[in-house]
Amino acid sequence: MSSQDIPEENLPAAQRGTHAPKPADDKNPFADPGLPPHEHRIQDIDERAAKRSERTVALLFTVSMLATIGFIASFVAIPHDKSIYVFPLGHVNAMNLALGLTLGVALFTIGAGAVHWARTLMSDEEVADERHPIEASPEVRAKVHADFKQGAKESVIGRRKLIRNTMLGALTLVPLSGVVLLRDLGPLPGTKLRHTLWNKGKLLVNMNTNEPMRPSDIAVGSLTFAKPEGLDEHDHGFQNEIAKAALMLIRLEPEAIKDKRELEWSHEGIVAYSKICTHVGCPISLYEQQTHHALCPCHQSTFDLADGARVIFGPAGHALPQLRIGVNDEGYLEALSDFEEPVGPAFWERG
Ligand code: FES
Known part of the structure; x- marks a missing residue:
C-alpha cells in the first residue's frame, strides 16, 4: 500500500x-x-x-x-x-x-x-x-x-x-x-604472593621442554623461562601457581654482575628472577643481551638484570624478586629457597 x-x-x-x-x-x-x-x-x-x-x-x-x-x-x-x-x-x-x-x-x-x-x-x-x-x-x-x-x-x-x-x-x-x-x-592478596611453589631442592624445569636443566644448558646472553618441577599445565590451579612461580634465567659473565647479593644467589653467572613484572604483573618477555636489560612489554618498565634487577625506567616501583639457586648432587639447577619477597605488583604493599 x-x-x-x-x-x-x-x-x-x-x-x-x-x-x-x-x-x-x-x-x-x-x-x-x-x-x-x-x-x-x-x-x-x-x-x-x-x-x-x-x-x-x-x-x-x-x-x-x-x-x-x-x-x-x-x-x-x-x-x-x-x-x-x-x-x-x-x-x-x-x-x-x-x-x-x-x-x-x-x-x-x-x-x-x-x-x-x-x-x-x-x-x-x-x-x-x-x-x-x-x-x-x-x-x-x-x-x-x-x-x-x-x-x-x-x-x-x-x-x-x-x-x-x-x-x-x-x-x-x-x-x-x-x-x-x-x-x-578485592580482597587484597594478603600473604598469597609471599609463597610460591619454589622451595629448597625444587628443580628448575625448562618451560618449553619440561626437562630439568643443567648450567651447561644455558648459554651466556640467553634468556630461558623456567618453572618448578612437578607443575604441569593440566594441573588444577596451574594458572594461579605459574603466575607466581614463573622464572627468567639469564647467564651473565660473573664479572658483569654488579650487585653483591645477586652474585651470591647466582650459580656460575646464571641468575634467576621472577618473570612477573612488579608494576601490574605482566609477564616479562624481552631481554637485551648487550645491556642486560629486561623489558616489560605492557608499560615498558625496564630492569637491569646485572644490577639486582633494579628499575631503570618505567612505572614499576620495585626490583624483580631474585630466586636463590644452586645445583644438586646430579648437577641439575635447583632452588635453594622460596623468593624472599612477594612476587608481582608491588602496590599491594603500599600503605
Ligand atoms: S606491567 Fe610491566 S610495566 Fe606495567
Whole structure:
C-alpha cells in the first residue's frame, strides 16, 4: 500500500505533502530531485504486523535481561580456575568464556531490539530540511522542541508499553554486569604472593621442554623461562601457581654482575628472577643481551638484570624478586629457597 491509500489527515505532520522537485536556477545551480513517494511498511498499515514487531523487540530485550542475569550467575558460580575444552580453541577458562558470551548476548540483543524497533515501528518518513542560518531563532528552537515531542510520540513508546517496560528492564540490568566485576578489586592478596611453589631442592624445569636443566644448558646472553618441577599445565590451579612461580634465567659473565647479593644467589653467572613484572604483573618477555636489560612489554618498565634487577625506567616501583639457586648432587639447577619477597605488583604493599 502506498501513502496515497491513507487519508492525508491521518498521516504524521512530517508525511503530509511532498517535497516537490525544483529545477536549477540562478540561485541554485543544481536541480533538486525532491523526495520519492513514501512507501509504507506493513507495520504502518497492519496492526497485527505491528504487534508481531512489538513482541520481537520485547523478546530481544527480555533475552538481554536473561543474558545479564546469566553473566552475574557465571561470575558468582563458576570457579575462577575452571577450564573447559572448546573446539577449535582448545582449553579455555570457563568463567571468561561464560562472561564473554553472556555480556555479548546482553549487549547485542539490546542493540538488535533498538534497531528492529526503529526499523519497523518508529516513523520512517523522510523529511526534507532546508538549509538555514546556524544561529537558531526562538521559532526554530520552539520547532525543535515540538519535533522532539513529535519524535517521542512517533516512537510509540507511550503506546507500546511492553516495549517500554522491557527496554527499561534491559537497560537497568545491563550495567549490573559492570558493577559485579568490581568484586574482583578485592580482597587484597594478603600473604598469597609471599609463597610460591619454589622451595629448597625444587628443580628448575625448562618451560618449553619440561626437562630439568643443567648450567651447561644455558648459554651466556640467553634468556630461558623456567618453572618448578612437578607443575604441569593440566594441573588444577596451574594458572594461579605459574603466575607466581614463573622464572627468567639469564647467564651473565660473573664479572658483569654488579650487585653483591645477586652474585651470591647466582650459580656460575646464571641468575634467576621472577618473570612477573612488579608494576601490574605482566609477564616479562624481552631481554637485551648487550645491556642486560629486561623489558616489560605492557608499560615498558625496564630492569637491569646485572644490577639486582633494579628499575631503570618505567612505572614499576620495585626490583624483580631474585630466586636463590644452586645445583644438586646430579648437577641439575635447583632452588635453594622460596623468593624472599612477594612476587608481582608491588602496590599491594603500599600503605
Ligand atoms: S606491567 Fe610491566 S610495566 Fe606495567
